[in-house]
Amino acid sequence: xSRDTALxxxxxxxxxxxxxxxxxxxxxxxxxSYDKGHIKGAIKLDWTTELQDQVRRDFVxxxxxxxxxxxxxxxNDNTVVLYGGNNNWFAAYAYWYFKLYGHQDVKxxxxxxxxxELDSRELTDELPKREATTYTAQEQDKSIRAFRxxxxxxxxxxxxxxxxxxxxxxxxxxAPAHLPQxxxxxxxxxxxxxxxxxxxxxxxxxxxxxxxxxKQLYTEAGVDWGKDTIAYxxxxxxxxxxxxxxxxxLGQQKVKNYDGSWTExxxxxxxxxxxxxxxxxx
Amino acid sequence: MCGATKGGLSLDGIDVAKESVIQGQVLRGDEPVxxxxxxxxxxTGEFTAEVPTSATGHFRFFAxxxxxxxxxxxxxxxxxxxxxxxxxxxxxxxxxxI
Numbered sequence: 001x002s003r004d005t006a007l008x009x010x011x012x013x014x015x016x017x018x019x020x021x022x023x024x025x026x027x028x029x030x031x032x033s034y035d036k037g038h039i040k041g042a043i044k045l046d047w048t049t050e051l052q053d054q055v056r057r058d059f060v061x062x063x064x065x066x067x068x069x070x071x072x073x074x075x076n077d078n079t080v081v082l083y084g085g086n087n088n089w090f091a092a093y094a095y096w097y098f099k100l101y102g103h104q105d106v107k108x109x110x111x112x113x114x115x116x117e118l119d120s121r122e123l124t125d126e127l128p129k130r131e132a133t134t135y136t137a138q139e140q141d142k143s144i145r146a147f148r149x150x151x152x153x154x155x156x157x158x159x160x161x162x163x164x165x166x167x168x169x170x171x172x173x174x175a176p177a178h179l180p181q182x183x184x185x186x187x188x189x190x191x192x193x194x195x196x197x198x199x200x201x202x203x204x205x206x207x208x209x210x211x212x213x214x215k216q217l218y219t220e221a222g223v224d225w226g227k228d229t230i231a232y233x234x235x236x237x238x239x240x241x242x243x244x245x246x247x248x249x250l251g252q253q254k255v256k257n258y259d260g261s262w263t264e265x266x267x268x269x270x271x272x273x274x275x276x277x278x279x280x281x282x
Numbered sequence: 283m284c285g286a287t288k289g290g291l292s293l294d295g296i297d298v299a300k301e302s303v304i305q306g307q308v309l310r311g312d313e314p315v316x317x318x319x320x321x322x323x324x325x326t327g328e329f330t331a332e333v334p335t336s337a338t339g340h341f342r343f344f345a346x347x348x349x350x351x352x353x354x355x356x357x358x359x360x361x362x363x364x365x366x367x368x369x370x371x372x373x374x375x376x377x378x379x380i
Contacts, residue, residue, distance in 0.1 A: 085334065086332070087332070114319055114334075114355075117317050117319075117357065118319070118355055118356070118357050119357070120357040120358060165328070165329070165330055166324075166328060167324075167330075167346075172346075173346075176330070176331055197328065197329065199328075199329035200329075204321070204353065204355060204361065205355065
C-alpha cells in the first residue's frame with residue numbers, strides 16, 4: 001500500500017460524489033455527528049453498536065459483518081472511502097476493520113470531516129438510499145491484529161509504539177482529557193514501548209504529514225524498520241491511525257494493531273508495567 | 283446541547299471543585315461559530331485534545347492545573363492561539379474572537 005492507493009483528498013471525494021462505484025462511509029467517535037450533517041451520499045457506521053459485539057469484548061463476527069454491509073448496501077466491488085471526526089481516529093479504525101475482513105478497495109479521506117468542514121464544503125442531512133447487497137467477508141486477517149499474549153512476548157523484541165498522549169504514557173492520566181476516563185486497573189505503559197502520540201503524524205487540519213516527515217518521526221522515536229511492529233493506545237482507535245501510517249502510507253508490512261490496548265493490558269494480572277516518561281527495561 | 287446563556291456553558295452536574303475546567307466560546311464579531319475546532323495544547327505545544335464547537339460556538343475541556351494553549355481552527359479564518367491557565371476548582375472562561 002502507499003499514499004496513492006490508501007488515501008484520497010477532499011477534491012477527489014468532491015469529484016466522485018456521484019460515482020456509483022464509490023461508497024462514502026462516516027464513522028465518528030461522537031456517533032451523532034453524522035445526523036447533524038454529512039457528505040452527500042455518505043452512509044453511517046456506528047462503531048459502538050455496529051462494529052462491536054454487544055455482549056463480549058470483541059468485534060462482530062464474519063457473518064455479522066457480512067449482514068451489516070449487505071444491509072448498508074456496500075458491495076464487495078465498491079471503493080469504500082472512510083472519513084470521520086477526531087482527525088479520522090474512528091475512520092482509521094474502520095479502515096483497519098475493513099482490511100481485517102478483507103475488503104479490497106478501501107481508502108481514507110485525508111483530513112476527514114474536519115478538513116472537509118474547514119474547506120467550507122457542503123454537508124447534507126439527506127439520507128442516501130442504497131439497495132441491499134450480498135456482501136461476502138473474508139476470515140479475519142490476523143496478520144494485522146495483535147492479541148495480548150503476543151504483546152507480552154514482544155516486549156524488548158519487537159517495536160512497540162504507544163500512540164497515546166505523553167501523560168497517558170507516563171501514567172499521569174488514564175484517558176484523553178476530553179473523554180470519560182474509561183479505565184484500566186493500572187496506569188503506565190508496556191515496557192520498551194516508544195511513545196509517539198498519534199497527533200504527531202497529523203497536521204493541525206487533520207491531514208497526514210508527508211512520508212518523509214513520518215519516516216523521520218518514527219525513526220527518531222527509535223522504531224527499528226527491520227523489526228515487526230505493534231501499535232496500541234487505550235481502546236485501539238488512535239493506534240489504528242498509527243497502524244495506517246506505518247503500514248498503508250509508509251509500506252511497512254508487518255504492523256499489527258493491538259485493539260485490546262491499554263484498557264486490556266493495564267488490567268492484566270502479572271504483566272510488567274513501566275511508569276514515567278522513559279520506555280523502561282524488558 | 284448546552285445553553286447559550288451569557289456567562290458561558292452551564293456547569294450543572296459538574297463537580298467544579300474537583301476539575302480544572304477550560305471552556306469558552308468562539309465568536310466572529312458577535313456571532314457564535316458553530317463549526318470551529320478547538321485544540322488543547324500542553325505547555326510544550328503537544329496536542330492533548332480537540333473538540334468541535336457546539337452550535338452556539340461553545341467548547342469545554344477537563345484539563346489539569348497548569349498552562350495551556352487553545353488553538354482554534356475555523357473555516358475562512360486564520361488559526362488563533364490563546365494562552366490560558368487552568369486551576370483546580372476554577373472554571374477558566376475564554377472568549378476566542380476569529
